[in-house]
Amino acid sequence: MDSEPDKDFDRLTRIVARLFGSEFALVTLLDSDRQWFRSCFGMDGLTETATEVSFCAHAIAALDRDHLLVPDMLEDERFKTNPFVIGPPHVRFYVGAPIVVRGQRLGTLCVMGTEPRPVIEPALIAQLVDMADMAATLFSLKDEARVRARVAAALIKEEWRHALTLEAGKVGSWVWDIRTGEISCNDTFRRMYGLPDIGLINFEEVLSAHDVRDRHIVEEGMSASFADGLDYNAEARIGASGRWLTMRGRVYQRDAQGKPLIMMGASLDITESKQSAEQTRLLLRELNHRVKNTLAMIQSVARQTIRHNPDPKQFIDAFSGRLRTISDAHVLLADRDWSGIQLYEVLGSQLGAHFISNPDRAEVRGDDVALPADHALGLGLILHELTTNAHRYGAWSNGEGVVSINWDVRGEPERGVSLHWRERGGPGVNTPTEAGLGVRLIERSLAKVLDSEVKLRFEPEGVAADIWIPLPA
Structure with a gap:
């Protein structure tokens, strides 16, 4: 009810109106x-009435008959005071046949006239009954089409x-239709394997898209799934792009x-x-290497420190500072995935974080x-020994001394830092x-850095050190 006009029902009311030679015909x-x-012929502007004044309600209620015929409304006690009889459109004649859908009388196909x-003729009434059945079929077909459209829309959505x-x-x-070899897929799958945007795809094309080294993995995984009923699961590279894919699939249909x-599945770029996993492995290997080197360094520093400072207190004082320097450098390196440290950060670990904005008798350029x-x-250990010596015996041991630290980065012929x-x-x-x-540590701290050089001099005005550190190109 209350749906849009329908040409099929309008065509039906026009036909029965002409068939009976009447002014009005309705599908109600x-x-x-x-x-x-539902359709109204001859009553422009009228779309509904109350059920209590409906002629068709009586046609529906007459369960023992397939139609209701009223030759003259004014002579029928049920209708002679009906507002549509004594007032516009002044209906005098009515004949209606019920529209029955799935055993339910929903309305009528009726004809009315002002005379x-x-x-x-009984033949006319029989035609009206047949056409009411046609209207019922129309309702059923249109309802089914509406349901199908709803389902189709839901499926598309x-x-x-x-x-x-x-x-x-x-x-x-x-x-994958294994019988024909054809593969139906989405656009993402085509892009992953470097396949054409349109057209049929077969299994051989997909297999050939894999790296030659990994094709046996795909084939063996498929064979195991076919034979044992296990889910297909494989990881392989694409030859053209080198990207890794993980593939999962399952046989969903077998013959007798x-x-x-039929096999269905999904592929995912991993x-x-x-x-990330390879980077983690590299970092772990690098970390293991660094830890071994660091432990060897700590062991060497501890051995040399205790040799020169046999007194436990002196040993703790001397060794803890060196150990702290190594630890600080490791923290900085770990924060940067062992990719390296900025020179300013190395200086800051020894001179204080604000050595540039608030220098304490240090000139840094x-x-x-x-x-x-x-x-x-290596540079961190050298700076630790130099600053420790400067505080104890050198420029920073009184209130007047100054330490100047400057360096330049050279590019040719060999790239490096001259500090x-x-x-x-x-x-x-x-x-x-x-x-x-301290002197030995200064001179040997960069021993692991090839082509590095440290020159330490004890000049009358103060300690001087020239450090050369080559940098990778």
Whole structure:
């Protein structure tokens, strides 16, 4: 009820009006309160009436008859005071046949006129009954079509949702007809395998898209799934792009002999996770290497420190500072996945975080540069020994001394950092007769860095050190 006009029903009312030579013909639908005109011929502007004044309600109620005929409304007690009889459109004649859908009388196909019709040919009434049955068939067909359209719309919506979900998740879906070799798939699958955007795809094309080294993995996985009924599961590379895919599938249809007919599955790009796992393995190997080197360094520093400081307190004082330097460098390297440390950060670990904005008797000049891990560890130990010596005996042991640290980054012919440490204004310096542990650590801390060089001098005005650290191109 209340649906849009329908040409099929309008055609039906025109036919019966002409058949009976009457002014009005209706297809009506009734509920408990109102009568609605599914089609209305000859009553312009009228779409419904109340059920209590409906002629058709009586036609529906007459369960023992297939039609209701009223030759003259004014002579029928049921209708002679009806507002549509005594008022416009002044109906005098009525004949209606029930429209029965699935055993339910829903309304009528009826004909009305403004003149009494005392005689109606039975053949005309029989045609009206047949056409009412046609109207019932129309209602059934249109209802079925409406349901089908709803289902189709819901399926299309679900297919779009499914397709968009796969697209958003970058999942390539596929269905393989094993009998013909043809594969139906979505656009994501085609892009993954570098296949044409349109046209049929067969299994051989998909297999050939894999890296030659991995094709046996795909074939063996398929064979195992066919033979054992297990889910197909494989990881392989695509030859053209080198990207890694993980593929899962299952045989969903077999013939009477158990031979596979249809296989369905999905493919997912796992290149990023593969690269991440490889990066993690590399980092772990690097970490193991660094830890071994660091432990060896700590062991060597501890052995040399205790040799020069046999007193436990002196040993703890000397060794803890060196150990802290190594630890700080490791924390910085770990934060950067062992990719290296900036030179400013190495200086900051010894001079304080605000050595540039708020220098404490330190003059620092030079452009920041990234140092590899071994370079940063070695330079950190050198700076620790130099700053410790400056605080104890050198420029920072009084209130006047200054340390100048400057460097430049060279590009040709060999790329590297040339750093210079100069002390002035502190107590006078004498060249020691025997090299102590600090001197040895300064001279040997960059031993792992090939082509590095450290020159330490004890000049009268203060300690001086010239450090050369090669950098990778």
